Amino acid sequence: MTKYHVAIIEDDEDVSDLIEDYLESELKIPMSFDKYDDASHALSQLFDKDYDLIITDFKMPGMSGFELIKKLRMISKYNSTPVVFISGAFNSLEVASTDEAFEKVFFISKPFEAGRLAKQIKLVLLAK
Numbered sequence: 001m002t003k004y005h006v007a008i009i010e011d012d013e014d015v016s017d018l019i020e021d022y023l024e025s026e027l028k029i030p031m032s033f034d035k036y037d038d039a040s041h042a043l044s045q046l047f048d049k050d051y052d053l054i055i056t057d058f059k060m061p062g063m064s065g066f067e068l069i070k071k072l073r074m075i076s077k078y079n080s081t082p083v084v085f086i087s088g089a090f091n092s093l094e095v096a097s098t099d100e101a102f103e104k105v106f107f108i109s110k111p112f113e114a115g116r117l118a119k120q121i122k123l124v125l126l127a128k
Contacts, residue, residue: 058087
C-alpha cells in the first residue's frame with residue numbers, strides 16, 4: 001500500500017497536532033506528516049519535498065492560505081496536488097470561483113469533526 005506524504009500548514013500548533021492525531025487514528029492509510037506553522041516557511045520547504053496532499057489553514061499571519069495555493073500552483077510538481085483548506089474564515093464558493101489555482105481544492109470549516117475530516121482526506125487521497 002502507498003504511504004502518503006502530507007504537509008499540514010497551520011499557525012495554531014494545537015490544531016495542527018489535532019489534525020495529525022485525527023488522521024492517524026481514523027484512517028487506515030499509511031501516512032507521514034510534516035507540519036509548518038507559517039505559509040512562507042512551508043513554501044520554501046515544498047521545493048525540496050514531494051507531498052501527496054497539502055492541508056492548510058486559510059487565514060494565517062503573513063502569507064494567507066489563498067496566497068500559498070496561488071504560489072504553490074506555480075511549482076510544476078504541485079500544479080495538481082490536492083489541497084484541503086481547514087478554516088472558519090472563508091466562504092468556499094466565493095474562494096473556489098475566483099481562480100483556476102483552486103482546482104483540486106477542498107474546504108472543511110472549523111470547528112470540524114474527526115470523522116468528517118478523515119472521510120474527506122481519504123476520498124481526496126484515494127482519488128489521486
